[in-house]
Amino acid sequence: xxxxxxxxxxxxxxxxxxxxxxxxxxxxxxxxxxxxxxxxxxxxxxxxxxxxxxxxxxxxxxxxxxxxxxxxxxxxxxxxxxxxxxxxxxxxxxxxxxxxxxxxxxxxxxxxxxxxxxxxxxxxxxxxxxxxxxxxxxxxxxxxxxxxxxxxxxxxxxxxxxxxxxxxxxxxxxxxxxxxxxxxxxxxxxxxxxxxxxxxxxxxxxxxxxxxxxxxxxxxxxxxxxxxxxxxxxxxxxxxxxxxxxxxxxxxxxxxxxxxxxxxxxxxxxxxxxxxxxxxxxxxxxxxxxxxxxxxxxxxxxxxxxxxxxxxxxxxxxxxxxxxxxxxxxxxxxxxxxxxxxxxxxxxxxxxxxxxxxxxxxxxxxxxxxxxxxxxxxxxxxxxxxxxxxxxxxxxxxxxxxxxxxxxxxxxxxxxxxxxxxxx
Numbered sequence: 001x002x003x004x005x006x007x008x009x010x011x012x013x014x015x016x017x018x019x020x021x022x023x024x025x026x027x028x029x030x031x032x033x034x035x036x037x038x039x040x041x042x043x044x045x046x047x048x049x050x051x052x053x054x055x056x057x058x059x060x061x062x063x064x065x066x067x068x069x070x071x072x073x074x075x076x077x078x079x080x081x082x083x084x085x086x087x088x089x090x091x092x093x094x095x096x097x098x099x100x101x102x103x104x105x106x107x108x109x110x111x112x113x114x115x116x117x118x119x120x121x122x123x124x125x126x127x128x129x130x131x132x133x134x135x136x137x138x139x140x141x142x143x144x145x146x147x148x149x150x151x152x153x154x155x156x157x158x159x160x161x162x163x164x165x166x167x168x169x170x171x172x173x174x175x176x177x178x179x180x181x182x183x184x185x186x187x188x189x190x191x192x193x194x195x196x197x198x199x200x201x202x203x204x205x206x207x208x209x210x211x212x213x214x215x216x217x218x219x220x221x222x223x224x225x226x227x228x229x230x231x232x233x234x235x236x237x238x239x240x241x242x243x244x245x246x247x248x249x250x251x252x253x254x255x256x257x258x259x260x261x262x263x264x265x266x267x268x269x270x271x272x273x274x275x276x277x278x279x280x281x282x283x284x285x286x287x288x289x290x291x292x293x294x295x296x297x298x299x300x301x302x303x304x305x306x307x308x309x310x311x312x313x314x315x316x317x318x319x320x321x322x323x324x325x326x327x328x329x330x331x332x333x334x335x336x337x338x339x340x341x342x343x344x345x346x347x348x349x350x351x352x353x354x355x356x357x358x359x360x361x362x363x364x365x366x367x368x369x370x371x372x373x374x375x376x377x378x379x380x381x382x383x384x385x386x387x388x389x390x391x392x393x394x395x396x397x398x399x400x401x402x403x404x405x406x407x408x409x410x411x412x413x414x415x416x417x418x419x420x421x422x423x424x
Contacts, residue, residue, distance in 0.1 A: 012290055015156035020147045020205060025163045027201035032093065034194035037170025038098060039272050041179045042126065045105065046119055051071055053381040055119070061124045063130035070134030078138035082138050083146070084205050086139045089204065093132040095195045097125040102188035143205075145347065146221045147278050153347040161339050162285040165332070168278035176271020184254075197320065201301060228350075234411065235349050238301065238342045241404050245305045248396035257386050263321045276325040280332030281339075297341045298411040302401050304341070307334035309397030316390030 015021050046055050078086060104121045148156045178187045193199040259270035293300040311331035380389035405412075 005175060012155070015152045015159050018148055021144075021156065021159075023201050023204035024140075024144060024147060025159065027087070027198050028160065029163045029167045030194045030201065031094075031198035032167035033171045033174075034098070034191045034198070035094075036168050036274070036278075037175030037178075037187065037191050037194070038101075040172040040175040040271060041184060042101075042122060043177065044176070044256045044259075044270055045184060047260065051120055053257050053386065054379060056254065057379055057381075058123065059126055059327050062126040063133065064125055067131035067134045070131055071138070074135040075138040077135060078142050082207050083139050083143040084202055084207050086135060087143075087202050087205075088199070090132045090139065091195060091199045092147040094129055095192065095199070097128040097132075098188060098191055098195060099124050102185065102192065102366050105188065106185045107183075129280060133209060138358075141346075145350075153344060157347055158285055158288055158340055161336065161343060162282055165278050165282035165285055165336060169275045171283055172274025172278065173271040175270055176274065179267040180266060180271070225254045234298070234345060237298075237404070237408055237411070238345055241301065241305060242338060242342055244400040245308060248309075248393045248400065254381055254386055257381065258324070262319070262386065263324065265321055269321060273325065273328055276328040277332035277335070280329035280334075281336035282332075284333040284336045285340065288337070293337050293341055294344060296413065297345065298408065299413070301338055301341045302405050302412075304337035305401040306333045306398055307402075308338065309394045309395075309401065312394030312397065313391050314394075316387050316394060328416065 016025075042059060043056050043301070046059060049051070101122055104118055141190035144156060144160060145153070174190070175187055178190060255270055255273050259265050259273060263269060265273075295303075308331055311327050311334060315324055315331060318327055380392060383389075
């Protein structure tokens with residue numbers, strides 16, 4: 001009899017062994033670093049000028065409206081176009097918007113740009129970044145599937161999300177510290193440098209020609225992507241669950257209010273608060289390269305969303321800065337599990353020729369739910385004050401998870417292999 005071969009241990013660095021994937025991660029890391037820095041200083045600067053929590057919500061709305069409005073078309077373009085060229089145009093647009101915000105916020109421009117004009121100009125630039133983002137998600141989602149083998153999708157999704165979260169740790173912390181010690185002009189200079197590095201990383205990617213050549217009208221092509229998502233129960237369920245949980249759990253947009261008015265820790269403390277959630281996320285994601293949550297993905301997804309809502313409630317009720325950091329850490333940890341499960345399900349169930357359009361639908365469901373959730377949090381904070389608004393959002397997130405559990409009990413025991421078999 002032949003001796004049984006020992007089972008090979010999964011290689012946690014498998015996707016990283018592909019040079020092009022490393023360039024892709026570098027691009028995502030530096031762009032996200034700059035994006036997160038910009039997000040934290042835009043929020044704090046606008047709140048500093050207006051002292052209005054609703055103004056923070058409007059930042060999210062200005063980005064969400066164009067991102068949602070252009071998303072389906074962005075997915076169509078991503079499917080039928082060469083990916084590297086799209087990314088170069090996207091990053092150039094973001095660079096230009098950031099450059100304009102640098103100019104209008106610098107002290108030397110105050111004699112020429114009245115303070116009353118600064119906030120509207122910043123809203124307009126955020127709107128421009130939202131347009132670019134409508135193309136960014138479909139392009140990167142479809143590109144990643146072309147640079148790693150299908151069997152490495154779970155591993156590449158984990159590293160991709162870990163890279164994003166690592167940048168999300170450094171971005172808010174570095175942005176808050178530079179803004180606090182050196183001012184907004186220095187912060188924008190660093191942001192522009194990071195976007196420039198991300199642009200350089202794109203040149204290390206090979207041109208990837210489209211796997212989809214449209215033979216029908218754009219309307220029919222877009223409709224195919226929407227129909228594909230809506231007829232796939234698990235994909236639609238994952239998107240819907242994340243949409244409503246993030247919508248009601250968008251309390252992170254109110255962190256400037258907590259930092260400035262409740263905990264009194266200023267922009268430096270705000271940077272650490274934003275980084276705490278991302279720290280929990282990246283540490284959890286690194287652990288998941290060895291301990292995958294995909295053994296019972298739907299069950300684990302519901303547990304993660306429930307933990308996410310609970311952490312939000314605790315963060316809203318906390319009056320201690322260090323305890324708040326702990327709860328934000330937990331929020332990021334639970335959110336990262338949700339991200340890994342959802343992104344892996346999407347990669348497995350989406351045909352190559354539809355990745356851009358499916359990612360566009362996902363962007364409409366989830367990619368902009370953070371910004372719409374930020375608007376919801378800003379509006380509820382305006383109506384019922386900050387702390388009750390955060391507690392309300394966390395409670396609604398738990399309620400959404402409970403309702404989803406009651407309606408999807410049959411999916412609780414599905415394994416990753418069973419999900420993969422649905423495609424085949």
